[in-house]
Amino acid sequence: MKIQVASVDSLIIYFADVISKENSLKVKSAYKCLKALNNKAFIEIIPSYTSILITYDIFLYDFYSLRNMLTKILDNLPIEKESSQNLIKIDVYYSLEVGLDLQRVALHSNLSIDEVIKLHSSKIYDVYAIGFLPGFAYLASVDEKIKTPRLKTPRKKIPKGSVAIADSQTAVYPKESPGGWNILGRTAFNFFDKDLEALSPISIESKIKFNPICKEEFLSQGGII
Incomplete structure (x- = not known):
């Protein structure tokens, strides 16, 4: 997992370089986890094939503090199994x-x-x-x-x-x-x-x-x- 600056108020979390079902499940598990935090500093959370873009409130976080927090939360996050309910x-x-x-x-x-x-x-x-x-x-x-x-x-x-x-x-x-x-x-x-x-x-x-x-x-x- 890599976390990089995207702009002055956004960052991208990269989970992999290859598009695959397994990597998609990593993104979906992380997205669900981030949404469940209900963090008011997260203005937008946008998942993609192998990454997640987060736009955040720069008055509540800077890149480094947010990167450290996300690393602790997501580094060893278990991948959820697929559900047929959706x-x-x-x-x-x-x-x-x-x-x-x-x-x-x-x-x-x-x-x-x-x-x-x-x-x-x-x-x-x-x-x-x-x-x-x-x-x-x-x-x-x-x-x-x-x-x-x-x-x-x-x-x-x-x-x-x-x-x-x-x-x-x-x-x-x-x-x-x-x-x-x-x-x-x-x-x-x-x-x-x-x-x-x-x-x-x-x-x-x-x-x-x-x-x-x-x-x-x-x-x-x-x-x-």
Whole structure:
């Protein structure tokens, strides 16, 4: 574990250099521990793949005093086991109608469209980080057979709820935005909710399972094509 200055009022805790499930669990255990402290000096705690960024009140801590405190707390912190209690099932309408790159992924993977859908929806994904947009959860890892590089030229407009993959990761666009990921389908599930304190029902403690549904069911849930 390394703790380094990020700015005048922030620091980064590095737990590893390699993205992996084990290192993700280290980050999640540390994040949960830090949140449980309810330390008023912590303005923001942002977890990522292998690190945690902490923005703090410089009138309560300086870098060295905070680094010493964090080292004592986190150095020998046990890694918590995974829990299935945070599993969130997301209904997805997979089709060429809304899956702008479904055919591309199938051709790249030398698979049928049905096989791509089955492989993408059969896994339970871990949330590795949340960023880019509020509620944009980076999920991993997709089946090796459907790993597909992102588009060379990003689209200027990706519809809200688009379910996509890029290399070994998958995600859902929480709102309309530019993007270069491969779009497989669309969901009516709301990944961004301004009424929630965290702005999303998804956290790094969540697990995600995608569930294929038909067009009629998607529309009945409020989905838009």
